[in-house]
Amino acid sequence: MLRQYELIEKVRSYDPTADEALLNRAYVYAMRMHGAQKRASGDPYFAHPIEVAGILTDYRLDTASIVTALLHDVIEDTPVTREQIETLFGDEVAELVEGVTKLSKLQLTAEHTRQAENLRKFILAISRDVRVLMVKLADRLHNMRTLQHIPSPAKRERIARETLDIYAPLARSIGCHRICTELEELAFEHLNPVARDAISRRLEALRQSQGGAVAVVSGEISTRLEAAGIPARVFGREKGAFSIWRKLQRKTIGFSQLSDIYAFRVIVDGEDDCYRALGVIHRAWPSVPERFKDYISTPKRNNYRSLHTTVVGPRGMRIEMQIRTEAMDRVAEDGVAAHWRYKDKSYGFDAEAQAAAGGRDPLINLRHLVQVLEHGGDAEELVEHAKLEMYLDQVFVFTPKGRLVSLPRGAMSLDFAYAVHTDVGDTCIGVKINGELKPLRTELQNGDVVEVVRGGKPVVPPDWRSLTVTGRARSAIRRHIRQTEKEEFTRLGRATVDQTFERAGKARSQVSLRPALDRFAAPSEDELFESIGRGRVTPTQVLDVVFPGLKAAEREAAVAQRRIEDGKSARLYVRGGGLTPGVSLHFGDCCNPVPGDRIVGILETDGRGLTVHTIDCERLATFEDNEEVWRDLQWTPEAERNTIARARLIATVRNAPGVLGQACTVIGDAGGNIVNLRMRYRQQDFFDVDFDIDVKDARHLTHIAAALRANPSVETVDRAKGEDAAA
Incomplete structure (x- = not known):
């Protein structure tokens, strides 16, 4: 456990302007408030927040973040209130501590509905101030380091699964590679110890057989670069057990087929040196085709920048290399934390550091997740898309004007359209890829130039969801479909009420629907009409409430069967300017109605809307005694002419x-x-x-x-x- 003076010295080493008095006060306060509390390991509880603060000093976070780490459990585990924290340590610290406390109360592995709602709150909270996430990641990292002390196997598995599903991907999304890798390895150890032990044994055997070769290759690379006048730091690194396991699962290959268990990192002084070093390496050893990636000119969404190449090096070894500058390396390892630094007698988030990372927003991944959440949607899909946004690798494509758009690998044309703007996606009717018209299901490749062909009116077919992979596109499509459904069910309900009132000799425009709104707890007429359109409320129920003294003959006329008519009394029209098949209206596959057929609608009891049948369809006999579900329909003139x-x-x-x-x-x-x-x-x-x-x-x-x-x-x-x- 870090002692008080050791913690302060670590903070002052990167921030000479740090408020020592505030740090001292927070350190003592945390020890006093947690008092005799113990952790599952038997250690004093106050050791935990101190270790969390120590982890954050490795990432050079500001004083407020370190103080928050020291105090992050006091509101939850002691009688301390937010107001007391604000009085003693200021509003900024109180805000951060409260944010971390709220995140701690969210159970992210509960049943799907609660998990989705909690994930929504979680991401919105951390997007407001990423320091909340940094403290929470450090908190989770220390908890995972001591997870073996928790006696319940089920609880250990729950925490490890939550770490692997939520916290590690979030760390990756803000570029904190070191935290992400350690969280994955620790979770893997508890979730699949058999696989981890098997991979660890293979790695140990590999170290014994190739460990010497790694040193030789590092020396050879250094010698070549030195001879070319390029100062460089070269070292080898070994892939982690979980990373190997994930690659074996994803590519369904054997351990012996992996070519990047050992990789070499080349750290040079400047960006120009990266490309010079690449030239030296490619002249020295043959490169492996299609294994070169330039993440300097096109950084990943989490700001990762580096050159990647694979060559057949000394002794015929396939060698994967990463070439980057010191600044790029820090961003690659520490992510968003690399953007805090001491400069000109001040410490904080540095714009120059962001410019060194390519000028990209270091929180762009979190902002993508917030866009997914803004459109809401199904609980399980929300969790799925949030994880998808955090996990997938990227493909880089261009607009016709040369703007770079990064998308997850496997993205299709509609993903591109929605990435440009929601309105562009909603009005997309086709796409040109590299100047050629292509189907919307075409998977995009690196370097493609994509032009969206737009229509005048937003039309989003329900099956578009199968033509997208990004959470942003799918959530936007769901939002549009929900809005279209609401509008169409409202139109359907309004027309049905009008038809029912007319048959009873009444006019809706001459009466108030307030009694029906009160009776069916509808906030507005549109909400009432939507409920009627979905079959939750019948139009005759509304008629009875609005006209409680209705005569029996009038009521019978309102619900009388009108199947064999000329369609002139129909207030519901199919296609063209009316209802849209596939949303609130569906064609019966029992009779396949076509324009010109006399048609009727049957209101489905499952809330799907109307099913259109021909007047002589055999299935209509099923609804002979249920007058309420019948709706008179007519084709629109446009449908008669053009469908x-x-x-x-x-x-x-x-x-x-x-x-x-x-x-x-x-x-x-x-x-x-x-x-x-x-x-x-x-x-x-x-x-x-x-x-x-x-x-x-x-x-x-x-x-x-x-x-x-x-x-x-x-x-x-x-x-x-x-x-x-x-x-």
């Missing part, structure tokens, strides 16, 4: 050479587009064929069926209904 719909024809044709080709030709000549074809019930003389065809409307489908019947090799043609249409 391409899908229908199925079942044809029985002769089993003879060329007959199937003739049938396809007939359909094509009639203007139909075959999207699927299936043969069944094949016998010696005849067989049945299902044709799924894109058509303009019911009349077009009838014309195609008539053309098929005119072919002498076609026996029968029928439109598929019921089970045949759904097959």
Whole structure:
């Protein structure tokens, strides 16, 4: 445990202006408040906050952070209040201590819903002041170093899993490689000791067989660089057990196939020297194709900058090398902590250090996570996307104007569009990659120039979620879909109420819906209409509340079945200017309605909205006695004119050479587009064929069926209904 004077000396070594009196007061206060409290190891509890403070001095954090580390448990574990902390140590320290205390109370491995909500609070808290996260990471690091003293195996596993899933990725997201690596290794030791021991034994054997070679290679690299007049520090490093395990799992390869268990780091004076050193190394030894990465000109999102290359070095060894400056190395190891430094008799976050890191925001990863959280969404998806943003490696692409956009590896065109701006993603209708039109599912590669083709009105199909990998894109798509659903269910509910009122001889515009709002606890009319559209409230319930003295005949008229009508009483319109299939409205796969068919809607009880059926669909008999679910529908004029719909024809044709080709030709000549074809019930003389065809409307489908019947090799043609249409 650090003694009081030792802690202060460590702080003053990098910050001569540190407030010694404040540090002394915090050190003594922490010891006095924790008093006789003990840790699971039997050590005095106050040793823990002192060790946490010591960890932060290794990262050269400011005085307020060190004081926060000393006091981070006093509010939670002692009678001390925030107000007392503020009185004794100031508002800044009180704010930080309170932030760390709130994070400590969040259980991040609880059930999914609570985990997501807590993760939301966690990320928003640390994004306001990253020092809260630095203190929490140091706190978790010391707890993991002493985890073996906790007697409960289940609790040890919970803490280790939480560390691996949340804290290590967060450390990586702000570039703190040293903390991230140690947290991963400590968690791996408790979560999978068998795998860790196996890898450790292999590493020990490798050290014995290749340990001498590492020293020889380091000396050879140094000699080559010295001869070229490039001062450099060269040393080898060994990959950690967890890092090896993750790579074995990800690439499904064997231990012997790993080429980067040993890597060499070359530290030079300046950025120009990085490229000069690279040239010396590539002239000395052949480089391995496609193994060169320039993270200096295109840094990673956590500000990591370095040159990576792999060469076939002395003795035929594959050697992975990282070439960087001292400043780059510090940012690579310490991340955001590298941006605090003493300069000109002051200590704090230094803009020049940020410029040395490429001028990028050192908290950009946390800001990406905040953008994911702003759109909310499903609890499990929230946790999944937050982890995804923290874990994935990157691909670098460009806008047509040359702006660099970094995305997770595996990102597609829509991820790019939403990374540029949410409005760009919402209005995306196509994409050009390197000047060529490409499908939206195209995976982006390093160096691609991506141009988004935009439409006028935001249209976000629900299946777009499968065309994205970033949390930002998926959360934006979910937000747009939720908003569209809300608008459409509100429109659906409003039209249904109007239709019901009219049938009862009433007009909604002439009465107040306040009694219904109170009765169904709806904050507004739109909320009430949305509930009706989703089937949670029926329009007749609203009618009964607004007109409590309604006559029986009027009420019966309001709920009477209106299936066989000309559609003129319909207030709900399908496609074009009305409801959108796939959101609040779905076409029944039992009858495949197409424009021109007389249609009705059935309100689904599971909240999915309306399912559209043709008036003669067999499944409508199921709803014969449930008048409330029927809705009168009509196609919009636009749908009647311009829609391409899908229908199925079942044809029985002769089993003879060329007959199937003739049938396809007939359909094509009639203007139909075959999207699927299936043969069944094949016998010696005849067989049945299902044709799924894109058509303009019911009349077009009838014309195609008539053309098929005119072919002498076609026996029968029928439109598929019921089970045949759904097959």
